[in-house]
Amino acid sequence: xxxxxxxxxxxxxxxxxxxxxxxxxxxxxxxxxxxxxxxxxxxxxxxxxxxxxxxxxxxxxxxxxxxxxxxxxxxxxxxxxxxxxxxxxxxxxxxxxxxxxxxxxxxxxxxxxxxxxxxxxxxxxxxxxxxxxxxxxxxxxxxxxxxxxxxxxxxxxxxxxxxxxxxxxxxxxxxxxxxxxxxx
Ligand SMILES: NC(=O)c1ccc[n+]([C@@H]2O[C@H](COP(=O)([O-])OP(=O)(O)OC[C@H]3O[C@@H](n4cnc5c(N)ncnc54)[C@H](OP(=O)(O)O)[C@@H]3O)[C@@H](O)[C@H]2O)c1
Numbered sequence: 320x321x322x323x324x325x326x327x328x329x330x331x332x333x334x335x336x337x338x339x340x341x342x343x344x345x346x347x348x349x350x351x352x353x354x355x356x357x358x359x360x361x362x363x364x365x366x367x368x369x370x371x372x373x374x375x376x377x378x379x380x381x382x383x384x385x386x387x388x389x390x391x392x393x394x395x396x397x398x399x400x401x402x403x404x405x406x407x408x409x410x411x412x413x414x415x416x417x418x419x420x421x422x423x424x425x426x427x428x429x430x431x432x433x434x435x436x437x438x439x440x441x442x443x444x445x446x447x448x449x450x451x452x453x454x455x456x457x458x459x460x461x462x463x464x465x466x467x468x469x470x471x472x473x474x475x476x477x478x479x480x481x482x483x484x485x486x487x488x489x490x491x492x493x494x495x496x497x498x499x500x501x502x503x
Contacts, residue, residue, distance in 0.1 A: 339433050341426075341456050343443045344373060346463035346494070347475045354446055354473030358388050366463045369496060373461060374442045375399045378429040382449040383409055386416065401432045405449060422452050447473040454478070460499040467493070 346366050347353055354360070379397060381389070383406035389397060395413065396402040402416040403425050409418050419425045429441040442461075443453040454476050460483065483499040 339430050339439055339441060340458045341441050341443060341453060342459040342461055343450055343453060343457045344370060344461040345445055345450060345475055346370075346465065348465045348467060348469040348471070350468040351474040352469045352471030353450070353475050355469070355471035357384060360469045360471055361465065363463075363493065365491070366494065369463065370444075371397075374444065376436060377401075377438050377440055377442050378403055378432040378436070379442045379444050380405065380425050380429055380449065380453065381444045382406075382446050385444065385446045385449070401429075401436075403429045403432070405452075422456075426456075447476070451476040458501045460497075462497045462499070463494050464497050465494045 345353055346359065346361075346363075348361075352360070374397070376399060378401045380403045383404055386396070386402060386404045386406075386409075389402075396416040398415070400415070402412075404412060404416055404418050405420075405422070405425055406418050407420055412418050417428055419428055426441075433439065433441055440459075443449060443457065460478070482501055482503050484502045485497060486500050487496075487498045489496040
């Protein structure tokens, strides 16, 4: 594990628990869909690049189904990140991934990894079940908001938008890159 790809402030820091933020990162259709039949029902390479650039060098928490979908596509866990995989069925994961059995264990492993990597953010990369579990703990949402609606069977959880403030928006033809910070 290294912080080679991490260029943000904090490389010299030794962030304590309080300083490590939890950010949900998701691509969400206009009707809230995030998944269909175990995968994502759209393909935007600019969004995949955005995900890679944002999460590289950080711990990434994800559910077992999303993890398996990633490995089916890439042939390995996300490179240059630690995948912290929530699962009660998998145990032996390849290098670059670790299995955890609860939200608390995921946080503990991811916080330790963030400290070792010298970064201040843990990303939560889905799917639905995992977004739902971590939304109350998150301080930031990194969303790709698709302009179109999609058919699907997995949704981003309900967000109480009064608790969040939009801090940036990059508008595109098919989707916007948007960030929100928790205000309460
Ligand atoms: N649009 C996006 O940005 C995005 C991002 C990620 C995923 N997705 C999509 O979302 C869908 C997958 O979401 P999903 O909700 O079906 O599955 P998921 O969250 O990826 O995985 C669910 C699995 O995670 C494990 N898990 C979840 N919570 C746990 C807990 N508290 N303790 C222990 N284990 C826990 C369980 O694994 P075990 O069964 O092994 O115990 C559970 O079956 C796919 O369609 C995927 O493509 C979309």
